[in-house]
Amino acid sequence: MFVRFAPALTIAALIGPIAAGVIGTLLPAFGYFPALAGRHFSLAPWHALFASPGLVRSVLITAFVGMATTAVSLTLVMAIFAAFDGTRQFRIIRRFVSPLLAMPHAALAIGLAFLIAPSGWLVRIAAWAGAPIERPPDLLIVHDRLGLSLMAALIIKEMAFLFLMVLAALPQSDGSRALTLARTLGYHPAVAWMKAVLPRVYPQIRLPVLAVLSYSLSVVDVALILGPTTPPPLPVLVLHWMNDPDLRLRFLAAAAALLQLGLVVGAGLVWIALERNIISLARPWLIDGQRSGHEYATKVVAGAAVIVTAGAVLMLTTALTLWSVAESWRFPEVLPPTLTLTNWQSQIGAAPTPLVASLGIGALASGLALVLTVGCLEHEVRFGRRVTQRALWLLYAPLLVPQVAFLFGFDVVLAAIGIDGGFGEVLAAHLLFVLPYVFLSLGDPWRAFDERYRWTALCLGASPSRVLFRVRLPMLLRPLLTAAAVGFAISVGQYLPTLVAAGGRIATLTTEAVGLSAGGDRRIVAVYAILQMLLPALGFALAVALPSLAFRDRRGMSTGA
Amino acid sequence: MKTIEKREGLVLEDVRLVVEGRLLVDLSLTIGPGEIVTILAPSGAGKSSLLAAIAGTLAPAFRLSGRMTLDGQRIDGLPPEARGIGILFQDDLLFPHLSVGGNLAFGLPAGLSDRVARQKCVEEALATAGLAGMSKRDPATLSGGQRARVSMMRLILSEPQALLLDEPFSRLDAALREQFRAFVFSAARAENLPVLLVTHDEADAKAASGRIVPLRSG
Known part of the structure; x- marks a missing residue:
């Protein structure tokens, strides 16, 4: 069931926020923004823009x-x-x-x-x-x-x-x-x-x-x-x-x-x-x-x-x-x-919230992205349609359209329809930037998988989902975890999506580090920057260690099959 | 091991396989239980595509027409896992993430749910293949001949009603090849399975000592 709808869900996750966001930018840019008493289209914002110094x-x-x-x-x-x-x-x-x-x-x-x-x-x-x-x-x-x-x-x-x-x-x-x-x-x-x-x-x-x-x-x-x-x-x-x-x-x-x-x-x-x-x-x-x-x-x-x-x-x-x-x-x-370790104790020991937020958002966003990606790739396998060049442009859309051009607009549109985003909105914004990387990372190894394993398993009487969960996913554990680690690293590094979508209410390591970098205490900024580096590194270390541990008695899995 | 029942074997009626306007296969064929039919053709002639069509794993680029039945039941249109057709490829394709016993248990139907009974089936299959006691081994540590036999036993445990062989002997060296061929054919005959073998090797065809048919009967 999920596999059938995975491509549509993925496209919605990629394009929905961008389309809504561009509209939410376009209308106020021409004076229409009812929440701020802008009820008529005008070029006044543009006059103001071109008159601004510098x-x-x-x-x-x-x-x-x-x-x-x-x-x-x-x-x-x-x-x-x-x-x-x-x-x-x-x-x-x-x-x-x-x-x-x-x-x-x-x-x-x-x-x-x-x-x-x-x-x-x-x-x-x-x-x-x-x-x-x-x-x-x-x-x-x-x-x-x-x-x-x-x-x-x-x-x-x-x-x-x-x-x-x-x-x-x-x-x-x-x-x-x-x-x-x-x-x-x-x-x-x-x-x-x-x-x-x-x-x-x-x-x-x-x-x-x-x-x-x-x-x-x-x-x-x-x-x-x-x-x-x-x-x-x-x-x-x-x-x-x-x-x-x-x-x-x-x-x-x-x-x-x-x-x-x-x-x-x-x-x-x-x-x-x-x-x-x-x-x-x-x-x-x-x-x-x-x-x-x-x-x-x-x-x-x-x-x-x-x-x-x-x-x-x-x-x-x-x-x-x-x-x-x-x-x-x-x-x-x-x-x-x-x-001294005082800087670490005073920042992280005393207030671990940004660390927890980065971990949680990163894990959820990369997990969701992985599920959608696996759904899309499995859809390709079952229904035989390869990703076309046009679909590739869709995948790159979040990386090509500038963040400032739609993130604020996305927030505006959500507010206008009465959704006060918070955590869900942050997650959607992160997913948007995590998905392309997870997809690009997993796509090649997925398609390089020897389909005869799948056929063999099917002919042994296993259902398609059993083949997915018992044969393909375990055999692709290494690239799966690598893709998740890539997505996690991308999420941890996001600044603007967190800032805009959370409306300043959720602080991550990145928003703290950037916020403090302007004139803040170097020792404290350094703590956040180092943590920001450590978190993705930890993700990649796990992506290497877990498959080696899980398949330590399986020589055929050592190269990642 | 199978009880005697009314069996008609594998029947292909006017099976035509077209890719990009090119006719690859045009075949009507009946393979009785216990019979081995060989298709002898050079590589790239469409042998593997024919087997994929029968197994149900054909790529969407192909156009397939005709009727296929197994023991009287129509199988074209069924998903591969519901066809009851087992296939053996050139490579053993043992799942590298599972143990030898795990590979065999993967073949066993879920209907046999008792753990002890499943393990017993696995051990018996290993003994049949001359691999007694190797259940916990990593498949990567087995020799090529041992791996080939495990893949055949995995197939037999899944209780197929027909067997397709896609040049399964060509990767093995001469001495092993003969041994494994004899092992596969005797196992298939013991189960009274209709067997379709495709190969480019005349020695395979001779060893099968059955009918030899072309891809296009015209």
């Missing part, structure tokens, strides 16, 4: 950060693959990427701020090493006006995401054989990768690249922690206006949210146009027979990207850990003189 600069900064982040992270990931695919170093890089992807954006941004701020760890280390620094240099590094530190944090995270997307696309495009073939034809590794593998991989990572673009244009939490403030990027402006005590600003905010949507659509179109141009420019280059070129430069750039990223992540994690156990840590001390 808007143009805010839009330009947002566009710059979004486009540059996407271009740089994509270029670096391609360079890493071109330089290292198939080498020994590549395996080391691979092992490093998954934990990086599991690290919540906010935690990484907070850690980066602790590292690069004028009073941060890097400056302290420089002072310790003998540089003549007595006071924190008077520089605007965090919250810099061009959004460079914001971009740095985003690039680190988006590189990890794109790296894994390319990795997933490689087998389908027969990448390793194409690479070998090109090399036997005399092409040097990097050129071989760019000419023989990339043209086949790119079409498959196009949606992820557009998702990165949309995300970098619309990110709120990282922008609050690291982004410029005068004026802030557009999505942060929307958040400020939405949360302003002066409710009349809601109209203005809705218009700005719609502008944000337009910005994402526009940037997406520009990106696709650029893509086309580059593809047509590159076509003669693909077949000009040149077998080498820029090998060394590619290796240097890619190597530097890997080393800087890895170094930054290791150092910022260390800095966070030190801050969380520091009793006091004054500038320019390179290490805290005394360590």
Whole structure:
């Protein structure tokens, strides 16, 4: 029964909130919002929007950060693959990427701020090493006006995401054989990768690249922690206006949210146009027979990207850990003189609510997403319809439509029909962003399952649901738990969905960490950031450990069948 | 082991299988109880698709027409689990998450609900296959020949009314192949099952010593 309706339920869970939310944004943006006495359509919100100071600069900064982040992270990931695919170093890089992807954006941004701020760890280390620094240099590094530190944090995270997307696309495009073939034809590794593998991989990572673009244009939490403030990027402006005590600003905010949507659509179109141009420019280059070129430069750039990223992540994690156990840590001390657990006891021991909320929401959202995903995939098996390209766009919808463009609207619509969301609304909002990742994570291993196991079991007289629960799900336990852990990590990292859907009434580790990051006690912020990192890591550790434990006497299950 | 009853075996009437406008199979065939019929054809000719059509696991891309009955009962249109047709593939497909005994118990009908009786059936099946006492073993620790025999016993325990063999001998090396072939054929004859064997190996066909039919009788 459930399997039959799973696709419809999933589509409803994906599209319902977005559609309702866009409507709930669209109407107030044109003056219609009965709850706030807006009963007539008008362009007044737009006049107000365009009259607000700093808007143009805010839009330009947002566009710059979004486009540059996407271009740089994509270029670096391609360079890493071109330089290292198939080498020994590549395996080391691979092992490093998954934990990086599991690290919540906010935690990484907070850690980066602790590292690069004028009073941060890097400056302290420089002072310790003998540089003549007595006071924190008077520089605007965090919250810099061009959004460079914001971009740095985003690039680190988006590189990890794109790296894994390319990795997933490689087998389908027969990448390793194409690479070998090109090399036997005399092409040097990097050129071989760019000419023989990339043209086949790119079409498959196009949606992820557009998702990165949309995300970098619309990110709120990282922008609050690291982004410029005068004026802030557009999505942060929307958040400020939405949360302003002066409710009349809601109209203005809705218009700005719609502008944000337009910005994402526009940037997406520009990106696709650029893509086309580059593809047509590159076509003669693909077949000009040149077998080498820029090998060394590619290796240097890619190597530097890997080393800087890895170094930054290791150092910022260390800095966070030190801050969380520091009793006091004054500038320019390179290490805290005394360590203590007081910060942990005072925050988590005394008030574990945010931790419990993160755990509960994450577990429920990823559990629900897993049930829906399994339902959809089993529907595919039983009714024989594969996911089409159009369905894939549906799956990516929550990742392509900017969060600020519909989350507030969703809340407005729910309030208008008398549902005061609370926990259920938070869950629905989280599910929306967890579902795509769970689906993408489980889809490939599910479809790679040898269907003859299913046929054998059916022919032995087992009913389809018995086959599902006794054969397929146990055999796929490893990818199932991995998908759940991915979903859990995504949920733990969500900032805006929790904030908007809960109306500030539910605090999670992420909302606390982001909320405290502006001027809060570094030691306490660090505790939340570290917990934010630990929770997803714990999820992944369980996803590895549980199947190994459950199947410790089953050698055939050790590779995850 | 089966009581004698009125059995007509597996009957295919005008079974036609079309994929993308191409006629793969056109066959009328009766296989009596205890009889082994072989279809000898090269790989890719549609042998496996014919077996999938009979078992009920055919992919939706295929168009199937005709009638199929087993012991007088119409089976086309029934879901695979209700057809009473057992199938053996090239690979043993033992469930890697279950023990050897667990695999066999998976085959046993749920109607036999007494735990002790189920375990007894499993032990007997293992003894028949020369694997006495291996119930708790991990299937991954068995040899290829042992695994093949477990998969056959799992099938027999599910009490099928007909048996389909999809080149089940081709993965085994020569000596094992002969042994396993004899094991499968004698088990099928002991149960008086109609057997349809598809293979590209003439030695299989010879060993089956039954009729050989083409995929398209025209």
